[in-house]
Amino acid sequence: MPKFLSDLIASPRFSFYVTGLLFIILFGIGSVSFEGFFSPQVFLNLFIDNAALIIVTVGVTFCILSGGGGIDLSVGAVVSLTCMSLAYLMRETSIGPYTSMFLVLFIGVAIGLINGFFITFFKLQPFIVTLGTMFLCRGLTAMISRDSVPIDNAVYGELAFTSLEIGDCFLSLGACIALIVVVIATIVLRYTSFGRSVYAIGGNEQSARLMGIRVDRVRLLVYVISGVCSALGGIAYSWIMLSGYTLHGLGMEMDAIASSVIGGTQLMGGVGFIPGTLLGVMIQGTILTIISFQGTLSAWWTKIVVGILLCLFIVMQALVTEHKNRLMRLNAEGSAKKAKKAK
Amino acid sequence: MDKLKQFTQSSLMLPLCALAVLLLFNAIFVDDFFTISMMENGNLYGRPIDILYRASSLIILALGMTFVIATGGIDISVGAVVAISAATCCLMLGGDISGVPEHPFIVAIIAALCAGIISGIWNGTLVAKFKIQAMVATLILMTSGRGIAQLLTDGQIITVYYTPFSYIGGNIPGVMVPTAMIIAFLMVCLVVFLDRKTSLGLMIQSVGINPTASRYAGVKVTAVLFAVYIFSGFCAGTAGLIEGSLIRAADANNAGLNMEMDAILAVTLGGTLMVGGRYYIGGTIIGAITIQTLTTTMYAVGVSSDRLPAIKAIVILLIITIQSERFKELYRNWRLKKSKEAANA
Numbered sequence: 001m002p003k004f005l006s007d008l009i010a011s012p013r014f015s016f017y018v019t020g021l022l023f024i025i026l027f028g029i030g031s032v033s034f035e036g037f038f039s040p041q042v043f044l045n046l047f048i049d050n051a052a053l054i055i056v057t058v059g060v061t062f063c064i065l066s067g068g069g070g071i072d073l074s075v076g077a078v079v080s081l082t083c084m085s086l087a088y089l090m091r092e093t094s095i096g097p098y099t100s101m102f103l104v105l106f107i108g109v110a111i112g113l114i115n116g117f118f119i120t121f122f123k124l125q126p127f128i129v130t131l132g133t134m135f136l137c138r139g140l141t142a143m144i145s146r147d148s149v150p151i152d153n154a155v156y157g158e159l160a161f162t163s164l165e166i167g168d169c170f171l172s173l174g175a176c177i178a179l180i181v182v183v184i185a186t187i188v189l190r191y192t193s194f195g196r197s198v199y200a201i202g203g204n205e206q207s208a209r210l211m212g213i214r215v216d217r218v219r220l221l222v223y224v225i226s227g228v229c230s231a232l233g234g235i236a237y238s239w240i241m242l243s244g245y246t247l248h249g250l251g252m253e254m255d256a257i258a259s260s261v262i263g264g265t266q267l268m269g270g271v272g273f274i275p276g277t278l279l280g281v282m283i284q285g286t287i288l289t290i291i292s293f294q295g296t297l298s299a300w301w302t303k304i305v306v307g308i309l310l311c312l313f314i315v316m317q318a319l320v321t322e323h324k325n326r327l328m329r330l331n332a333e334g335s336a337k338k339a340k341k342a343k
Numbered sequence: 344m345d346k347l348k349q350f351t352q353s354s355l356m357l358p359l360c361a362l363a364v365l366l367l368f369n370a371i372f373v374d375d376f377f378t379i380s381m382m383e384n385g386n387l388y389g390r391p392i393d394i395l396y397r398a399s400s401l402i403i404l405a406l407g408m409t410f411v412i413a414t415g416g417i418d419i420s421v422g423a424v425v426a427i428s429a430a431t432c433c434l435m436l437g438g439d440i441s442g443v444p445e446h447p448f449i450v451a452i453i454a455a456l457c458a459g460i461i462s463g464i465w466n467g468t469l470v471a472k473f474k475i476q477a478m479v480a481t482l483i484l485m486t487s488g489r490g491i492a493q494l495l496t497d498g499q500i501i502t503v504y505y506t507p508f509s510y511i512g513g514n515i516p517g518v519m520v521p522t523a524m525i526i527a528f529l530m531v532c533l534v535v536f537l538d539r540k541t542s543l544g545l546m547i548q549s550v551g552i553n554p555t556a557s558r559y560a561g562v563k564v565t566a567v568l569f570a571v572y573i574f575s576g577f578c579a580g581t582a583g584l585i586e587g588s589l590i591r592a593a594d595a596n597n598a599g600l601n602m603e604m605d606a607i608l609a610v611t612l613g614g615t616l617m618v619g620g621r622y623y624i625g626g627t628i629i630g631a632i633t634i635q636t637l638t639t640t641m642y643a644v645g646v647s648s649d650r651l652p653a654i655k656a657i658v659i660l661l662i663i664t665i666q667s668e669r670f671k672e673l674y675r676n677w678r679l680k681k682s683k684e685a686a687n688a
Contacts, residue, residue, distance in 0.1 A: 069617075071478075118660065122667040125617040127417070127478075131604055132660045139653020146649055246649050258486055267479050300493040300595075307487025314475050314483070 010324050015264030015317060016276040022309075023279050026286045034293040041169045046285040051174035052079065052237035052249075054281050057256040057263075058185045059229025061277045063126070064260055065189070066222045067202030067269025073130040075230040076252035077137030078111050080245070082234025084141045087149040087244030090156060097156040105231045111137065112227025116220035134253070141246045148245040151238060160239035174236035181232065186274040198222060202269030258306055259284055262313050283309065358613050358629040361662055365636045373643045387519050390639060398635035399523035400425075400582040402628055404602055405609040406534050407578030409627045410571040412610050415551045415619025416470060416477030418572065421579040421606060423488025424462045425599025428583025430492040431458040432508075433501040433593035442504040451508075452584060459580020460573055462488070467572035471565045485603070492595035502592045512588030523585045530581065534624055547571060551619030609634055612662055 008014060031038035047054070056075045063072040082104045089100040111133055118129040151157070163170040189195035197218045200208040209215050234249070241248060257267075263280030265272030287305050291297045369376040369390075379389035404421050411418045432455035437445035444451070462484060469480035511522050518525075538544040549557040550567050558564045579599075586598050611617065612633055613626025637658060641651050664670055 118664065122664055122669045124663055124667055125611075127617065128607070128611055128663055129660070131608070132656045132663075134656075135652035135659070136656035139650050139656060142647070142649035143653060146647065254482070254486060257482065261479060261482070267476050298493065298498050300490040300498070303490035304487045304494070307483050307490065310479075310483045310486065311469075314469075314479050315473060318473055318475055 006323075006327070009320055010327050012271075013273065014320060015313070016273050016279070018313075018316065019263055019276050019279045019283070023283050023286065026283060026290070030286065030290045030293065033290075037289075037293055040167075042289065044166075044169050044171050044175070046282045046289065047175035047178060048172045049240075049288075050281050050285045051172065051178040052233040052240070053252065053255060053259065053284075054178040054278060055181050055229050055233035055236055056252060057259045057277050057281055058181055058274060059226035059233070060253070060256040061260045061263075061265055061272055061274060062185070062189075062198065062222045062229075063226045064257070064265050064267055065198050065202045065269055065272050066219050068126070068205060068219070070126050070202070070219070070222070070269055071130060071257065071267075072115065072223065072226045072230075073127065073253045074111060074115065074133040074137060075226065075233070075256055076249040077134040077141070078108060078227060078230035079234040079237050079249035079252055080247070081111075081137040081141045082107055082231045083238040083241060083248050084144050084149065084244030084246070086156075086235065086238050087151045088144050090151060090153045091149060097153050097159065101235055104235065105228060108227035108229070108231025108234075109224055110227070111230070112224035113220070115227065116223035119223065120216040120220050138246065141244075145244070146246065148243050151242045151244070157242065160242060172239070174239045177232070177236060181229065182274055182278050189274060194218065194221070199270055202271075204270075255284065258310055262306075262309055264313075264317075266317060355614070355623065355626055355629070357662070357666055358626050358633065361612070361658075362629055362633045362636065365633065365640060369636075369640050369643070373640070376643070381519075386514050386521075390643070392521070392524075394632065394635050394639050395524055395527075396521045397639070398632050399521070399527035400585045401602065401605055401609060401635060402527045402631045403530050403578050403582045403585075404606040405613075405627045405631045406530055406624070407571075407575035408603075408606045408610050409534075409613070409615055409622050409624060410547055411477070411575045412607070412615055412617060413547045413551045413619055413622035414568055414571050415554075416568070416571070417607065417617070418466060418481045418575045419478060419603045419607075420462065420466060420481040420484035420488055421575060421582075422599040422601060422603040423485050423492070424459055424576055424579035425583040425586055425602055426489055426492040426593075426595050427462060427495070428455045428459045428580040429587030429598045430495040430501075430593040430595055431455045432584055432587050433503050434495050436503045436505050436508055438501040438503060440504050442506060444505045444508075448505070448507055455584050455587075456577060456580045459576045459578070459583060461576070462579065463573035463576020464569075466576065467569040470572060471568035489595055492593070492598075496593050496595055498595075500592050500594050504591075508588055509591050510588070512585050512591075526581060526585065530578070531624075531628060538624055543567075543570070548620055548622065551622075605634055606631075608659060612659070614666065 008017075027043075036042075056079065060072050060075060063070045085104050085107060086100055089095050089103065090097060095103070115126070115130055115133055118124050119126050159173065162173045164173075164176055189198065197208070197213045200211065200213055201215050201218055205215060237249060238244070259280035260272070260277050261267065261280070262283055263273070263276035263278070265277060284302070284306055287302050288299070291299065291301055373390075376390050379387055379392055382388045404425075408418060408421065432451045435444075435446045435451035435454050436448070439445065446454075466481050466484060469475045469483070470477050473480075510516075511526075514521055546557070546562050546567050549560065549562055550564050554564050582602070583599065587593055609630035610627050612630030613623050613628070615622040615626065634655070637655060638651060641654055642648070646654065
């Protein structure tokens with residue numbers, strides 16, 4: 001294998017490059033096959049349609065990165081609970097839209113604290129705990145109302161249709177927030193001590209603990225971040241739906257995990273890159289757009305294609321890890337030989 | 344007295360207690376909870392029968408899941424496999440309104456079971472051969488499985504008018520007990536046989552505790568992993584037959600929806616840890632029955648199906664917290680402190 005290729009595969013950003021290439025290929029296929037596909041607005045629509053999923057996926061990525069089987073299954077249910085609470089607060093009480101949005105963020109904080117508390121204090125499996133809170137939130141949503149509650153607040157409706165004009169095209173408020181969240185998350189994970197701690201405890205919890213990182217506190221904070229992201233995602237979701245309903249965000253947790261994996265996050269924890277996650281969501285969005293342009297294929301083809309992509313990426317990751325291990329072995333052997341020669 | 348102490352220390356204690364509390368609640372607040380009566384056509388009828396009947400497919404799924412979790416893995420694709428299996432069976436029987444099946448019934452059943460086993464082989468290959476983390480490996484089939492089921496049925500809901508098909512989810516004429524219960528019972532017998540009379544149970548446990556050590560000890564780790572995923576697929580295939588037969592149709596979107604979560608919960612409630620190793624078949628069965636009893640109880644006291652998850656979540660979080668090591672430690676410390684205080688006084 002040429003050295004250049006070997007180095008490329010071993011580089012930590014390799015899966016990000018592959019995801020990026022795949023996105024360009026998919027978008028290219030769409031542009032060649034369908035007239036009107038290759039336009040800036042179609043590209044921006046990917047952000048607009050998937051704003052909520054992007055925000056939620058960022059939160060889930062934090063959980064997965066923190067390792068120890070870290071995962072957050074409650075996100076879809078929190079999105080639903082947030083939408084319903086917003087609808088209820090604005091309909092049944094005199095609380096204004098801005099205060100409502102501020103209040104519902106605390107739902108995310110509360111659920112994140114519950115998750116984090118059970119996981120760190122009682123040392124329970126994140127999978128089971130967040131499964132529990134997922135059921136809890138779905139149930140609570142139904143307790144507020146079993147029927148769909150529309151949001152007909154005028155100010156809120158205006159907010160939902162606020163958009164940023166870029167030349168001929170536009171970007172909705174939700175999409176802008178999603179992009180801001182992605183940028184903040186990338187910076188936090190890359191340049192703050194908290195972000196580095198998340199990678200550290202995901203890579204090796206024992207070493208992180210010995211280094212003096214307060215593992216439990218970081219992990220608790222990670223789940224709170226995921227909760228807040230889901231609540232924020234819920235607000236973005238309500239701008240598209242303008243209603244609260246028990247079935248909002250159904251299966252979103254699995255979409256988020258799949259996007260994260262396609263974006264190069266490893267479920268073992270410690271390896272992942274937020275912009276890759278963004279690309280993961282956009283790949284799913286592109287597949288959906290291609291299917292809607294094509295017109296005759298059903299939406300469930302998305303599921304099958306996403307499944308195949310997941311499979312490809314996971315096998316690729318397994319191969320890359322093996323390649324890295326081999327390189328490390330070779331390096332170790334090489335340095336051992338050098339040491340012998342020096343003697 | 345020793346026997347009693349041994350029992351209270353055993354791992355089955357907690358799941359049984361939870362179930363007992365639920366049943367006690369029922370006995371007090373729900374009228375005629377324990378009556379079993381005979382219907383005119385000779386079928387048994389009553390809430391206890393109803394619970395066991397509805398819990399059957401969950402028990403079957405949870406049995407397969409127990410082995411998978413015991414090896415330190417997880418299979419989140421079972422719900423989708425249920426949908427694939429139901430779709431396969433209905434497709435083979437065909438939606439002919441006159442009730443004439445396209446293929447013989449037995450062929451359809453075998454095809455559905457094979458669909459489950461093939462799904463299991465796929466998961467097993469990824470986990471055992473490619474050494475991919477179980478959750479990610481089964482996530483693939485979970486996302487694409489329902490799509491495959493849709494592909495099989497061409498996006499339609501195939502309704503089967505062939506009468507014997509409804510026997511699986513209902514009653515075979517002349518047999519008092521629902522067929523699903525009989526199937527679940529047979530599966531439990533099979534699993535107990537595999538567990539007690541063959542060395543498979545021991546091998547599964549050793550793989551779950553330490554795969555590397557097991558390999559050095561001569562256990563074929565790859566083969567064991569492969570086997571548990573195939574068995575889980577087979578269980579999902581069987582449950583798919585029951586679920587399909589219950590509504591006599593292949594509903595690719597809703598068949599077995601969230602069942603993987605319930606199965607994992609049943610295993611956890613039964614005392615099996617998600618990290619693998621020691622497993623409890625008895626606990627799993629009790630866990631599955633507890634979940635179904637909870638559901639039936641809530642319906643009986645008038646909680647609607649969409650609000651039910653909230654109560655379910657609280658009960659589950661409570662039970663797993665009590666089971667956790669940390670809670671036991673806190674409880675021990677508290678007891679110690681109390682006895683010291685008593686001694687000082």
